[in-house]
Amino acid sequence: MTAIDSLYQHYLKHRIICTDTRNITDNCLFFALKGDNFDANTFAEKALTSGAAYAIIDNLAYKTSNRCILVPDVLSTLQELAAYHRSKLNIPVIGLTGSNGKTTTKELINAVLSEKYKTFATKGNLNNHIGVPLSLLSLTEETEIAVIEMGANHQKEIEFLCSMAQPTHGLITNVGMAHLDGFGGFEGVKKGKAELYAYLKQHLGYAFIYRNSPYLLEMSATADLDKVVYYGAAQSDSISGKLAKTDPFLEISWNKDSSSYQTTTNLTGSYNFENIMAAIAVGSFFEVSPEQINEGLSGYQPKNNRSQITKTENNTVVCDFYNANPSSMSAALKNISLLNAPKKTVIIGDMFELGNESTEQHKIIADEAAQLNVCTLILIGKEFYALKDKLNANFFSTPAEAADFLKANAIKDNLVLLKGSRGMALEQLLPLL
Known part of the structure; x- marks a missing residue:
């Protein structure tokens, strides 16, 4: 032995x-x-x-x-044990990665699949070289389908996590301007995330691909995948959909083959359309009925400060401060501009791990924010603060300084966007809103 x-x-x-x-x-x-x-x-x-x-x-x-x-070595042993355990389980494992929307998509897929199967999904954000083996070792003989989230900030990480999780199916939510420092730029992000496609190709697995993303189409073509399920807004896809309503929560009209369905959600932000469609596509593939799919989607309540609308005593706050990168920040700013509210406030914090592109990307986002028609614009962090002489906004080096401003200048009856990288700890501002 x-x-x-x-x-x-x-x-x-x-x-x-x-x-x-x-x-x-x-x-x-x-x-x-x-x-x-x-x-x-x-x-x-x-x-x-x-x-x-x-x-x-x-x-x-x-x-x-x-x-x-x-x-x-304890860590290597933990990883080896997890891979060994995974190899003993003859079940579908859906490997999920992407620059934005991983956790929300994972939770939506879990909500849909749980309508029919005993499903396990990664808890919280246990998606790295320690979290993935802990997730795999949580699988039991009763588990019928597993959804394993995989995060990465360097190339070869997804390849390594796949060697443990051994996914039979996979999904990349999208690729964006995230972890540019570790990946070596946007092309490095694409190459790193595509390691999931390469694993699926090698092991004859299925890939779920959002057809409206040219980057994902390019990456999947390079991988020369054999088994692909497309979803998106194109009527030619077996699973397609469109936004029926966006304010304040998303409603989706979707089609499977020749039949149409409508579902309501508790999510805000049109950028969540692709995440919802991913869950519909995965659920349909695994023969969850349309009625069950809609039940799972409408029952999902966003949490962990991702696209989460919170009503405080004074304001309605879009809590999206779990993390941030230029792609997700731009999407959040666009969403707040589309939501209907008489008064709006935008509070955004620095975005981390952008390497040599950090200064440029913060300038781009600051410019986007400055174009919005809002009552108050607050930018927090050393990267944004460096722009204080170039834009008309309230700049602060730290959240503590911003907190002092909010105490002296109370915001009331506003729709507020609160978003920044995890390290900015913007949750400390929520009690002041």
């Missing part, structure tokens, strides 16, 4: 995986991962005394009992 076979037998008896001693549950497996500022090997004994069945470690100095399983 190989080392991974032996560890897998322990896993089958102890299916809960923990990587943080603050979250230890009885009879779990504790994986002592290392971080930039910690070495969880030092917490192995604490994990065992807190109830863990075994601790997987990679430092001999902390092997205090036979319940400490020594491996060459």
Whole structure:
């Protein structure tokens, strides 16, 4: 029996995986991962005394009992175990990536598929080299379909995550100006995301492709995919649709073969059209009835501050501050311009990981924002602040400075867009709105 076979037998008896001693549950497996500022090997004994069945470690100095399983590298072992477990499950796995809309699309697909199947979808944003294996190890024999979100900020990451998740089906939401620094520019983004298509081609998997995206069509043609399901706005597609209403929430009119259907959603922003259509296409492929598809879509409530409309005591706030890049920021600004409201305020924060293009991209977005007919425009962060002498707006270096402004200049009865990169922590401004 190989080392991974032996560890897998322990896993089958102890299916809960923990990587943080603050979250230890009885009879779990504790994986002592290392971080930039910690070495969880030092917490192995604490994990065992807190109830863990075994601790997987990679430092001999902390092997205090036979319940400490020594491996060459804890992270690699976690990933290998996840891939091994995935290989034992004969189920469809939908691999999902993209520059924008990954999590929303994942949740919509999950909502639709759950109307018919026992579906697992990545929790939160556990979509990296640690999150994906933890997601895979959450799959059970009862799972009928899995939706695994895969994030990346460098080339070869999607290829690696695919080697673990082994997707049978895949979907790229879109490609945009995100993580330009790590990918080496927009062409690098396209190349990195297309690694999903390459995996599907090699393993005879199905790809769901939004036909209205020239970039996705180009990438899929380069991959020479054999099995493709197209969706979009073209009537020639087997699954097509159009926006029937956009203010404040989206309503979609969609067609499957020769029949038409209408669905309401709790999502704002026309940019979510393609995310909704992706869920319809995936649901239809897996023979979820149109009625069930509509039920899943209308029942989905956006959360985690993605395209989420929140009514406060004073305003209606479009909470979209989970993350930001030039593509999603531009889409959010366009959406706020289309929504009907007598008074509007736009508060946007810096966009991270743009590398050499950061200055230019922030100038483009600031110019777009300045063109809007809004009562108050607030730009926050060092990149935006560098433009303070070039535009007529309220500029602040930090959210704390913006907070002081909002305390002195209360905004009331406005439709407010609040959007920025996660690192800007713009949620701290919401209580002031």
